[in-house]
Amino acid sequence: RLKPVDRADRVATLVASLAALNGGAKQAIHYTDLTPAVTALAVTKNGNNPFYRMFTATKLHQTQFHEEAFRELGLGPHEKGL
Numbered sequence: 001r002l003k004p005v006d007r008a009d010r011v012a013t014l015v016a017s018l019a020a021l022n023g024g025a026k027q028a029i030h031y032t033d034l035t036p037a038v039t040a041l042a043v044t045k046n047g048n049n050p051f052y053r054m055f056t057a058t059k060l061h062q063t064q065f066h067e068e069a070f071r072e073l074g075l076g077p078h079e080k081g082l
Helices: 004-021 067-072
Strands: 055-057 063-065
Touching: none
Parallel strands: none
Antiparallel strands: 055 063
């Protein structure tokens, strides 16, 4: 298990690396935009990904925000969160 200082350093590196994703098709081999539309970050006390159900696909294969799964995380406007 990493110490909180090491975890914070890794988060800082991750956030700084997001700038490298900017540039879209210039950096992609198949001219696919690499810029993330949404970024969800959290420091947790366990190794489980709390966001894995936050987005779903519709029958037309479009991305859809899964509001119920988000509320299960306890991240609503009046809740304390992770």
